[in-house]
Amino acid sequence: MLATRPSEDVRRFLSLRRSANKAMLGAPGPTPHQLDQILAAATRIPDHRRLSPWRFIVFEGDARAAFGDAAAKVHADEAEGVDESALQSTRQLMLRAPTIIAVVSSPKNDGKTPVWEQELSVGALGYNLLLAANAAGWGGVWLTEWVAFSDGINTLLGLAETERLAGFIYLGTPTANPQERARPAPSELIQRWSGH
Template identity: 70%
Template sequence: MADKTGLRAYLAQMTEIFPPAPAVGTPMLPARPSPEACGFLSLRRSANKAMLTSPGPTGEALNEILATAMRVPDHRRMSPWRFIIFEGDARARFGQAAAEVQRSEDPSAKPEALEATKTLLMRAPTVVAVVSSPTDDGKTPVWEQELSTGAVTYNLLLAANAAGWAGVWLTEWLAFSEGINKLLGLEDNERLAGYIYLGTATADPQERARPDAAPLISHWSG
């Protein structure tokens, strides 16, 4: 296990993993064939939420992951998303406040449910809430902006994974509560796409059944 301990220490200190973005206007390749990337994508797997521990990405390492995550389709450069980061003691403080929200929204909530809420964000050392923040300006459809938010959330998982971190995208009731939205300072046009839990896996996730592509694909013939 000494090698794994060393790996965790190395990952915790890594920065500048991703190359910097080129200057605006730089010609870019339309395709980047990469067998390694194909293998990476074909084997993508979320970590088990109960099997994440420290360390997690922080500081500049996390900033690089988020900057890379934002390289997604974004019609008219609306940037219709933003991130809220939870680290350290802030996770527990959020849990306490979330339990109060739960108590007010569901007076029948049992004590064990409230206690569970207090520990939700403690399941990983780094948690990133992704907020969908579209602008209804009559030009870029809100639906397109929400799709872009889904893309940035997934890309965040991929970027973190490529940087050596385990992660999982969860919603749970925290993503559908008006009280939580208010607690996090969301505007009326905003909602939570979910919470990305990031850290170091304590066990390897097992492969699960994947859908058969054939019945999900059709060819339009006119």
């Protein structure tokens, strides 16, 4: 293992990272083998005490529509008076891309590692997943929406009481290039400690 791996190509790749538009991810998506490689790369992140405080739930094929139907029932139960168009949107959520990965924050109570540290590791995992997918030639976007904050969805997905959804990462073949958006100026966000 090398301590550093200087690469101008990687630096440029990172400086141009951009999420795909959720409406512009078509088939095909990664094969199971390709997805396994992407997820393995995603786990190469900071993980204090090697707790692996995260896990994945993968949606592919017919499972996407089945989840949408079940999620619409949860939506109707949780949102009093929700209209049919909103329920139809929920049914279509997972049909926007051929492959969707739910990233689950699954902190371990080891009595030593703060949950906050473990949640930061989950954030790094999601970002690394997007980078690995993009480097493998797939477009991707990380979304939360109401399904990431629903007790009913947590139950539907079998999450433990201590677990929560960090979001859903949609992967597929981009049907258009994403537009650039405004980025913050780093100089406005940097403070250098001077000791007083």
